[in-house]
Amino acid sequence: MKIIETLLQGCYVLEPIPFMDERGLFFESYHQKRLEDYIGKKINFVQDNISISKNGVLRGLHYQTGIHSQAKLVQVLKGEVLDVVVDLRKESSTFGQHFKLKLSLENRKIIFIPKGMAHGFLALTDEVIFAYKCDEYYHPQSEAGIMFNDPELDINWEFTETNMIISEKDLKLPLWKDRKI
Numbered sequence: 001m002k003i004i005e006t007l008l009q010g011c012y013v014l015e016p017i018p019f020m021d022e023r024g025l026f027f028e029s030y031h032q033k034r035l036e037d038y039i040g041k042k043i044n045f046v047q048d049n050i051s052i053s054k055n056g057v058l059r060g061l062h063y064q065t066g067i068h069s070q071a072k073l074v075q076v077l078k079g080e081v082l083d084v085v086v087d088l089r090k091e092s093s094t095f096g097q098h099f100k101l102k103l104s105l106e107n108r109k110i111i112f113i114p115k116g117m118a119h120g121f122l123a124l125t126d127e128v129i130f131a132y133k134c135d136e137y138y139h140p141q142s143e144a145g146i147m148f149n150d151p152e153l154d155i156n157w158e159f160t161e162t163n164m165i166i167s168e169k170d171l172k173l174p175l176w177k178d179r180k181i
C-alpha cells in the first residue's frame with residue numbers, strides 16, 4: 001500500500017497494491033498497523049458505513065463537532081465520485097483550504113481524513129457505492145455541515161448545479177462563516 005501526502009496536513013491518499021489473475025482482482029483495502037505506523041498515532045475505527053447514490057447526488061459537506069469529531073477512511077466500491085475534504089482546524093496552516101480527488105473502483109484510491117475536516121462527495125456515475133470507516137460513532141446532536149457551494153470555500157465541483165441532487169438537510173447547511181464549531 002502506497003501512502004501519499006495531500007496538501008492538507010494529516011490527510012493522506014492510500015493506494016493499495018492490486019493483484020490481478022484470471023479470476024479477477026484482489027487488494028487489501030485496510031491495514032491498521034501500516035496506517036498507524038505512517039500517521040504516527042493509534043486509530044480505532046468503530047463504525048463502517050455504506051451509501052448508494054445516483055449520478056449527480058451530492059452529500060456534504062459534513063462533520064461532527066467536539067468530542068464526537070470523526071476521522072474517516074473513505075473509498076468507492078462501485079462507480080466514481082469527486083471527493084472533497086475541507087480543513088476546519090484553526091491552528092492548521094491549510095485552514096479553510098480544500099483537497100479534492102476522484103475516487104473510483106478503477107483507481108482504488110482511498111482517503112484518510114483526520115478529525116477536524118469537513119467531507120463531501122459528488123457521484124459522477126449511476127449507483128455509486130461509497131464505503132467509509134469512522135473512528136467515532138454517529139452522534140446526531142453533534143452533526144454539522146457547510147454549504148457545498150460556499151463562496152469563500154470556492155470549491156469547483158466540475159458539475160452543473162442544476163443537475164445536482166441534494167438533500168433538504170444539506171440545502172439548509174450554513175455558510176462557512178456561520179459554521180458550527
Ligand SMILES: Cc1cn([C@H]2C[C@H](O)[C@@H](COP(=O)(O)OP(=O)(O)O[C@H]3O[C@@H](C)C(=O)[C@@H](O)[C@H]3O)O2)c(=O)[nH]c1=O
Nearest residue numbers: 049051059060061062063119120121137138139167169
Ligand atoms: C451518517 C449517518 C446517518 N444515519 C442516518 C441518518 C439519516 O436518517 C440517514 C441519512 O443520513 P445523512 O443524510 O446524514 O447521510 P449522508 O448525507 O450520506 O451523510 C454522510 O455524508 C458523508 C459526506 C459523510 O462524510 C458522512 O460522515 C455522513 O455525514 O441515515 C445513521 O443512522 N448513521 C450515520 O452514521
